[in-house]
Amino acid sequence: MIISVLQENLQKGLSTVSKAVDNRPSLPVLHNILLEAEGSRLKLAATNLQMSVTMWIGAKVDQPGAITLPAKTFTDLVNNLSPERVDLQLDAQTHSVAIHCGATNSNIKGIDAQEFPPITHGEGADIRIEGKVLQEMINQTAFAAAKEDNRPILTGVFTELEGEKITMAAADGYRLAVRNGTLSNAAPDAMSMVIPAKTLMEVARIIEGDEEVGITLPKDRDIVTFHLNNVDITSQLLEGRFPDFTAIIPRNYVTATTMYTQDLLKACRRAQIFARDSANSGRLYVKPASGPNEPGEVQIVGKSAERGDLDGMLDASVEGEALDISFNIEYLIEVLRVVNEERVVFQSNGAENPGVLRPENREDFVHVIMPMSK
């Protein structure tokens, strides 16, 4: 293998695929990134056997070939090369790659490409969706998935397709995020699958500009593939039944409070400084307007027995009864960060019942958070 690539392209390619490299892999070769030169492209690929990412970048290929190089060493080197042409030449005998860039010469020892597990991406897109829509859907749901694997199915995002409608939902047992979207073309059949949240976060990270994303749905194998510009991401699906979440989204409320999203977010961040010490528990007092021309109020309190406390007031439009409720402040912060609308509505049925947050005047995104008991 003898090739030349631009440092910027190589850097971007490595940053794209390296998230699939396992830190503690079962096979030593999984520490590595696969390089395969063919035609006028260099294929870069990495896998942790659950998620595989392949990216193609333009290259001048003088002699095709393939090798795997240790991800960390190779990435660290490339990130620190000057933005010039990088020449790579493989010594097939020693599996060592000579790298030349400007005045820098380096040799990196690799492992034979034959030892790299075969990566299969699904072929052909069964459905297509605007990249920006998919990105926002993922950003508004995946964070709510469980980070601990006590219930493995909850580490995934439930994804349901029906006609042109796509629904994503994630929950960690204490909160639930549900987002609806529209596909560019109708799904061939109604179906659902649970995709690991980690994979989806990678997809959202890599999507750029106005590209459209193609998706190959699972067929004989339990995998899903996302096709982006020059990038394929394939993931195993999670096995098991995602718990029924439609029943836990409250349909009614006794208090609805509309607030400015950024104001509420900032107030929560301030309260969290102190709430950290008390299991992140912050208290919200919702006070309806005292008179017809008065504003309603929301008071947010964070307390630490050792360090002190914080008490913040927000103007709000309150409809219904007064409320005193505690939440994990971190949960509020995480959802408010992904609300893009100016105002957000908080609906509640009392201190022990699920609270609902949704952007004002939008029906396609709903977030449910269980309160903390007092």
Next chain:
Amino acid sequence: MQRIILHFDLDAFFCAVEEKSNPDLISKAFAVGGEANQRGVVASCSYPARMVGVHSAMPMRRAKQLCPDLFVVPQHRQAYSEYSRRVMAMLGNLTPLVEKLSIDEAFLDVTGIKGNGESIARDIQKRVRDELDLPCSIGVASNKLVAKIANNIGKARTKSPEPPCAIEIVPVGSEAAYLAPLPIRELWGVGPKTAASLHELNINTIGDIARQERDLMVYHFGKNGYDMWRHAQGIDNRPVEPEQETKSISREITFTHDNRDEGELKRILRRQAEEVARQLRKSQMNCKTINIKLRWSDFTTLSRQTTLLHPTQDEKLIAKKAIALFDTHWTQGKPVRLIGVGVSNLNDAAVRQLELWETEQTQKSRKLQSTLDDLKERFGDSSVKKGIDIKKRGK
């Protein structure tokens, strides 16, 4: 206001409890603990046994050499806990300011209670004897440090095969004078190493420390030197702190024979996790960090921990995490000398994150849990058991 502090200690507590269930033991040289042919150590020994030099923490084999007729009684921890609970409850009725130091030891602040230090101490001693038939000794002073040292000295004064039932009083103002002639090892924080360094400086009694320049003590021993110097003057302002805030909870066991049976080791971890979880529930705490401790046959010890995102008091989760740690750090067949489970990073369980799927199942299991806790609390640890633990007995 001048404080009156009592240091309370039950005399040969485990032995006293054993004598109650087996009166034949009274006046005999006997020890509570593991058998000598294994790795037993003396947990407690009767006063007749002490007369010939047997003391607690001594290997049972050595105790048998000193006292060939020594009768060895296995430990009955549940009985000890039960009596301890009753004693502490009795003390708690006298004053809320009871700081429990161990199963048989406590500080009491009796300032402001009717009577003087001595009469209060006599009254306690009599009530513990009359109502629970247990002997105890008490040190009385104006602070914790001096009360505890006084009790040690008072107990040591009686050299007879009978429990000492001592009451030692250090009058206010004479603390430093009382401590002065005592050897430095009586002082808190003076271990063998510090003692050796002090001896090198020709400091042999507590009085010698008191006479030193304060800065010289700080120069040689740092912060500990400053504390020693103050303590040697008989000064100790620490309050009697009733409920020490719990920072961590753990259970561990040392085997008489090294254990390499995976099933057995995991069963023990599970049981320890249950006990730890029960203690968490009892103290209304949740934990975020779970750790295991393993000691190998060469005495090297390994501690490994894992931190959860959500605080818990669920024994199944604690057990699962402990076993996962064990699986990562134990290689098949490796002999284990000690194994234990602990939790830390504790916080108040009164604030509980409610669950989305608070199903009938989770409510039922929480109810079952609290019923089991209740039964164990009232009838002892062995009153109810899980099927998985019964198998062991059948072996």
